[in-house]
Amino acid sequence: MTDSEGPIGQAPVGRAPIGQPPIGEDDLQAFIDGRLRGTRLSLVEAYLAAHPDIEKEVAKDRRHRESLRAQLEPKFAEPIPQRLRIASLRAARWAKWNRRLPATAAAVVLFAAGAGSGFIASRLQFDGSLSTPARTTMAVARDASTAYKTFVVEVVHPVEVNAANEAHLLQWLSKRLGRPLKAPDLARFGYRLMGGRLLPGGSGAAAQFMYDDASGKRLTVYVQAGQNAETAFRFKQDGDASTFAWIDQGFGFAVTAIADRGELLPIAEAIYTDFDGDDPSTPKKN
Amino acid sequence: MITDDMSTRLEQQIPALRRYAFALLRDHDGADDLVQDCLERALARLHLRRDDGNLRAWLFTILRNLYINAHRNRKRRGTHVEIDAFAQSLPADADNSLEAREALSALDQLPEEQKSLLLLIGVEDFSYEEAAQALGLPIGTIMSRLSRARQRLRTIIETGRPAFLRRVK
Secondary structure, three states: OOHHHOOOOOOOOOOOOOOOOOOOHHHHHHHHOOOOOHHHHHHHHHHHHHOHHHHHHHHHHHHHHHHHHHHHHHHHHOOOOHHHOHHHHHHHHHHHHHHHHHHHHHHHHHHHHHHHHHHHHHHHHHHOOOOOHHHHHHHHHHHHHHHHHHHOOOOOOOOOEEHHHHHHHHHHHHHHHOOOOOOOOOHHHOOEEEEEEEEEEOOEEEEEEEEEOOOOOEEEEEEEOOOOOOOOOEEEEEOOEEEEEEEEOOEEEEEEEOOOHHHHHHHHHHHHHHHHOOOOOOOOOO | OOOHHHHHHHHHHHHHHHHHHHHHHOOHHHHHHHHHHHHHHHHHHHHHOOOOOOHHHHHHHHHHHHHHHHHHHHHHHOOOOOOOOHHHHOOOOOOOOHHHHHHHHHHOOOOHHHHHHHHHHHHOOOOHHHHHHHHOOOHHHHHHHHHHHHHHHHHHHHHOOOOOOOOOO
16 A cells, blocks of 8 residues: 555656656646546556556556546536526516615615614623733634634625725724724725624624625724733734734724735734834824 | 726626535535625626736636635634525436546535635636635645545545545534
């Protein structure tokens, strides 16, 4: 069995002639996929003939590949359902837009009213237990991460106010959080603003801006009012969602996305710099 | 505005998208819902796309992202019920060996990334570069990951057991 695992992770004892690289796992995979031609194909065939254990496994992999294709073929051959026709989808899209506009406005009013009463009262007591800045930063990260997971899966209403009404969105959220807010420009990272929403968070209100990239990957920027102290970036991983959180100028900030640490850090730094440029003591008139 | 040409190019991808969605979800209606979400998103995002980009890889990336997002949601709520309606709906396999019938159910037991690798490369005939792009993986790791995925599938089929504890669904 150890012999058969030879080609994985190390140079196999290939019998490639002078001037030909030895057989590797990439050759075997390409062989299984039927993508080898010419000399390389003959070399792999000769190699497999000389290594029956490996040949046996490669043959199995080829069979599994074939049966997977065969099992899924009927699905591919099915006629396309009417509801998936592009013309149907376009018609439905148009109808939805026409319906949605008044509903969005109503939802904004309701949500703001809810956040202004019971929600905040309950969070005020809860927040008393958080003391050290580090724990507070982690609480910001946790709230941001929870908010991310709650709304990032939303297909129909990912945001309360969409980016088309950005001026209104910023004015509303700035007023609720008590600081001038702008939505950081993340275009250079490939993320575009979808919109935002107001949430209960910490000892007051929080704002969530949602972005997505061309492939539909979503990212949120979260701002929470009423934090003390200043802290460095804290990193939190929750499943495959990563969060960087920090506290600055009396507000908790966080950015969350399905991304690894190295990918998210430059975005967090850009957002930090973006918000740092705003002096909350001189509110903008907007 | 979406041209007729673009509508046609999108529709040409639908059979393959449905197949991929079905292999991930193993539920016919759920798969079509996923494809519908994917196409709706594509229509909304079409204007952001470069014209020369790979339409197929882009659509599959969108579908996969939606699947991952929704799947996380389901796990969180813990209400997912797996209905294996597929076993009855499949035509009898010509080669009726256990092995042949089990390839798809063995696939179910792989983590999503390995599933997608085997489906995009082995079934959808994505090039290794396209698969790397669609899965957000460095091209240099594709072959070894593919090799591991195939090895794991083989182990599951041969032993009749997953190489790890199966999630309770």
